[in-house]
Amino acid sequence: MTDDIAKTVRSFIGEHVxxxxxxxxxxxxxxxxxxxxxxxxxxxxxxxxxxxAVHPTDLDIENFRTVNHVVRFVExxxxxxAPA
Amino acid sequence: MDFAPTPxxxxxxxxxxxxxxxxxxxxxxxxxxxxxxxxxxxKACADFGVLGWPIKKEYGGGGLDPLTAIMAYEALGEGCVDxxxxxxxxxHLFACAVYIADHGTEEQRRRWLPALCDGxxxxxxxxxxxxxxxxxxxxxxxxxxxxxxxxxxxTKKFISNGPRADLFVVFARTGGDDxxxxxxxxxFVVPADTPGLTARDIxxxxxxxxxxxxxxxxxxxxxxxxxxxxxxxxxxxxxSTMEWERGFMFASQVGVMSRLTDRCAxxxxxxxxxxxxxxxxxxxxxxxxxMRVRLELARLMLYKVGWLRSRGRLAMQEASxxxxxxxxxxxxxxxxxxxxxxxxxxTEELGIEREVRDVLAGTIYGGTSDIQRxxxxxxxxxxxxx
Numbered sequence: 001m002t003d004d005i006a007k008t009v010r011s012f013i014g015e016h017v018x019x020x021x022x023x024x025x026x027x028x029x030x031x032x033x034x035x036x037x038x039x040x041x042x043x044x045x046x047x048x049x050x051x052x053a054v055h056p057t058d059l060d061i062e063n064f065r066t067v068n069h070v071v072r073f074v075e076x077x078x079x080x081x082a083p084a
Numbered sequence: 085m086d087f088a089p090t091p092x093x094x095x096x097x098x099x100x101x102x103x104x105x106x107x108x109x110x111x112x113x114x115x116x117x118x119x120x121x122x123x124x125x126x127k128a129c130a131d132f133g134v135l136g137w138p139i140k141k142e143y144g145g146g147g148l149d150p151l152t153a154i155m156a157y158e159a160l161g162e163g164c165v166d167x168x169x170x171x172x173x174x175x176h177l178f179a180c181a182v183y184i185a186d187h188g189t190e191e192q193r194r195r196w197l198p199a200l201c202d203g204x205x206x207x208x209x210x211x212x213x214x215x216x217x218x219x220x221x222x223x224x225x226x227x228x229x230x231x232x233x234x235x236x237x238x239t240k241k242f243i244s245n246g247p248r249a250d251l252f253v254v255f256a257r258t259g260g261d262d263x264x265x266x267x268x269x270x271x272f273v274v275p276a277d278t279p280g281l282t283a284r285d286i287x288x289x290x291x292x293x294x295x296x297x298x299x300x301x302x303x304x305x306x307x308x309x310x311x312x313x314x315x316x317x318x319x320x321x322x323x324s325t326m327e328w329e330r331g332f333m334f335a336s337q338v339g340v341m342s343r344l345t346d347r348c349a350x351x352x353x354x355x356x357x358x359x360x361x362x363x364x365x366x367x368x369x370x371x372x373x374x375m376r377v378r379l380e381l382a383r384l385m386l387y388k389v390g391w392l393r394s395r396g397r398l399a400m401q402e403a404s405x406x407x408x409x410x411x412x413x414x415x416x417x418x419x420x421x422x423x424x425x426x427x428x429x430x431t432e433e434l435g436i437e438r439e440v441r442d443v444l445a446g447t448i449y450g451g452t453s454d455i456q457r458x459x460x461x462x463x464x465x466x467x468x469x470x
Contacts, residue, residue, distance in 0.1 A: 030264050037462040040400050044463055055396045059324040
């Protein structure tokens with residue numbers, strides 16, 4: 001499951017980062033290689049693609065700065081939403 | 085899906101419209117002509133709770149949920165003809181107080197929010213600069229680390245409430261060229277009496293009851309406890325809070341749209357030419373029907389933003405669509421209202437010309453219509469310029 005999520009996230013980020021598909025730990029916001037709107041675009045894409053609700057309090061760049069961070073965020077939200 | 089307001093929301097709406105009609109706006113023409121801030125109207129709004137509706141009760145606010153608050157501000161815009169006063173309230177609340185409510189420390193909230201809610205402090209938001217408007221990542225005001233605090237230098241321009249404000253939320257550059265643009269900005273809470281802070285008035289075409297100014301920070305010394313959020317988090321703080329400005333600030337504009345539409349319908353039914361009411365001419369009645377359609381769509385978009393926020397959901401694209409539609413639609417409605425009222429609409433007699441001047445800025449502040457379209461397109465996945 002994690003591999004599938006990572007593959008999907010990697011592909012989306014790769015389409016928008018100027019330098020091509022980044023490594024899974026590459027900080028996409030550190031180098032200015034994405035537009036100022038990309039953070040929001042990424043959040044909305046995560047909501048839509050993985051069917052999870054992102055709340056205003058989740059809008060921390062730490063949740064979205066690398067492929068691995070996004071994967072961890074998606075998994076944590078899915079785990080929280082899963083029936084006990 | 086339920087489109088009906090609750091009985092409590094409906095009652096609040098009616099109460100707010102009645103309050104605004106009875107207690108606000110009597111001197112709207114004077115404040116517009118003289119470009120003066122309505123201090124007594126401000127006080128009346130503070131006493132009625134307007135200045136704190138969406139802020140938690142523990143900080144002196146009314147604790148309304150976002151959807152109910154949005155309906156209340158819509159009602160305020162409908163009932164209050166002094167658009168300048170309402171715009172001052174919008175800036176105070178949605179561009180200053182909510183930043184502190186959403187991102188402040190407990191100490192910052194307890195220090196500033198009660199005074200913002202009771203109206204003893206007027207708030208403002210200082211982002212735009214002489215050379216930096218929509219392109220916020222290029223702003224040049226700096227906050228340089230100095231010991232335990234910062235030294236703030238720079239000039240902000242087109243700051244609503246600026247010359248009257250007691251408290252500013254200021255965005256400044258804390259990171260150098262080696263820091264990514266999205267991590268180079270920070271936000272600060274800065275009282276107007278900080279040594280080195282000066283303000284000058286900027287005259288403008290409309291919303292003249294809200295003073296606008298240029299604010300200069302010349303070596304202002306700030307404590308670390310004045311920083312809002314983490315250092316370098318200014319951009320994400322702005323992005324996550326901008327929904328309030330783009331969404332909630334335009335609630336009152338929907339109210340203005342409603343007021344103008346009702347006014348035109350009443351006038352067209354009463355005013356007679358060629359032996360019959362002008363509303364019987366399709367050129368007039370169709371114009372009013374289009375006003376009504378715009379109002380309906382604007383209201384639906386507005387309530388959706390409130391509904392999303394009430395469920396703790398993001399409403400970024402919805403807020404941009406709302407801002408774009410309401411500001412452009414209201415401009416059309418106001419110009420149509422002037423046309424329907426003819427020569428009287430163009431003169432100062434009915435206040436319609438003031439309404440026209442007041443709505444013009446809506447397509448500019450809070451991100452121009454062009455920027456909103458770029459945001460909407462960008463959020464659809466289209467390539468963006470910046």
